[in-house]
Amino acid sequence: MATTSLSHVYTDTHLHYTHIVPLDFAAVDDLPESHTWTNTHTTRAGGGGLHLPAAVPTINLRSPSAAALVGDACREWGMFQVTNHGVPAGLVEDVEAHARRLFELPAEQKLKAVRAPNGATGYGVARISPFFTKLMWHEGFTIMAGSAVEHAKLLWPLHYHEFWDAMDNYQKKMKSLAYKLFLIILKSLGYDEDNQETSLLSASLNQSEGALQLNSYPSCPNPSRAIGLAPHTDSLLLTILHQNDTNGLQIFREGGVGWVPVTPLKGALVINVGDLMHILSNGCFPTVYHRVVPNETRRHRFSVAYFYGPPADSTVAPLVAVGRQFPRFRAVTVREYIGLKNKHLEKAIGLIKI
Numbered sequence: 001m002a003t004t005s006l007s008h009v010y011t012d013t014h015l016h017y018t019h020i021v022p023l024d025f026a027a028v029d030d031l032p033e034s035h036t037w038t039n040t041h042t043t044r045a046g047g048g049g050l051h052l053p054a055a056v057p058t059i060n061l062r063s064p065s066a067a068a069l070v071g072d073a074c075r076e077w078g079m080f081q082v083t084n085h086g087v088p089a090g091l092v093e094d095v096e097a098h099a100r101r102l103f104e105l106p107a108e109q110k111l112k113a114v115r116a117p118n119g120a121t122g123y124g125v126a127r128i129s130p131f132f133t134k135l136m137w138h139e140g141f142t143i144m145a146g147s148a149v150e151h152a153k154l155l156w157p158l159h160y161h162e163f164w165d166a167m168d169n170y171q172k173k174m175k176s177l178a179y180k181l182f183l184i185i186l187k188s189l190g191y192d193e194d195n196q197e198t199s200l201l202s203a204s205l206n207q208s209e210g211a212l213q214l215n216s217y218p219s220c221p222n223p224s225r226a227i228g229l230a231p232h233t234d235s236l237l238l239t240i241l242h243q244n245d246t247n248g249l250q251i252f253r254e255g256g257v258g259w260v261p262v263t264p265l266k267g268a269l270v271i272n273v274g275d276l277m278h279i280l281s282n283g284c285f286p287t288v289y290h291r292v293v294p295n296e297t298r299r300h301r302f303s304v305a306y307f308y309g310p311p312a313d314s315t316v317a318p319l320v321a322v323g324r325q326f327p328r329f330r331a332v333t334v335r336e337y338i339g340l341k342n343k344h345l346e347k348a349i350g351l352i353k354i
């Protein structure tokens, strides 16, 4: 089977970066003009009214009704939190501690692992940055296809193993949890594990490692005028997110509700549907528009996102049986879709609508 790692697709990008290097956040006391967003972007609550918006559901994966609840949450929210997910708490803490250690390095030290202008991995601003005129109160570190070891060697020549081991271990755990969730979700759409239509995609998932993104949102001098991570949808099938105990993540809800916080829950992981799952479900599951706002109480937020999807050469198309409707999207390869996303951001999904 021909497989191309995701990192190749992300290096084949049409974006030309003017800035890859994040601000040295520790060196500034005031919010610079370059990072000051207009009020329309930073407004915290939407329509609001008297009713507090409901929160994304939390699902105990060991409960007998977990599969049904996961299906409901995908349809209604495109996002949910899971507990009893089987990922050891110690490993999650370890990965968070390593992320913290990385981002707390002096700015010039972090530059040793900076992302190349046409690269996919390493230290830098979010990939979506070139689509916005203002910069984000954020720094990221992307790991794909074994890049962690090379970068760790540059950052900690004598102690690279600790970082690499934790990331590798975590990525493996994420991959198996993601596959488990993927099967539960397929089942909720009426597809058993041995279904012919999905067997190729399921098998191809074995060939892909996905990607890991460490995110840091430092304490911000003027949180109400800045954006941590601008609104976006995730591109692949599923994202599994760990957030430290610091608020900031919000999802956009239609119907006048507006931005709803996704409150950190100790030990839980946040799962969200990405564009490829939206396509696969024939639009039955929404792909979640989300953002991060800097913490109001000036705490430093860290998150670790795992992006799960098939290899670049795989094809994703709407499942025929979903809702017994005509397909709403044409079939795309992962490579083709990421190419569209790199060029058109959220307009990409509209370009493959039938």
Ligand SMILES: C=C1C[C@]23C[C@H]1CC[C@H]2[C@@]12CCC[C@@](C)(C(=O)O1)[C@H]2[C@@H]3C(=O)O
Pocket: 006, 010, 126, 127, 128, 129, 142, 210, 211, 213, 232, 233, 234, 235, 236, 307, 341
């Ligand atoms: C495998 C992925 C998924 C990426 C690109 C690549 C590595 C980094 C991921 C993120 C992380 C930050 C938000 C996002 C929108 C971004 O700018 O970079 C994500 C993007 C996507 O979901 O499209």
Ligand SMILES: O=C(O)CCC(=O)C(=O)O
Pocket: 213, 215, 229, 234, 241, 243, 249, 290, 291, 292, 302, 303, 305
């Ligand atoms: O930090 C967060 O909670 C969000 C991260 C995110 O959306 C991403 O990495 O795609």
Ligand SMILES: [Fe+2]
Pocket: 232, 233, 234, 290
């Ligand atoms: Fe995201």
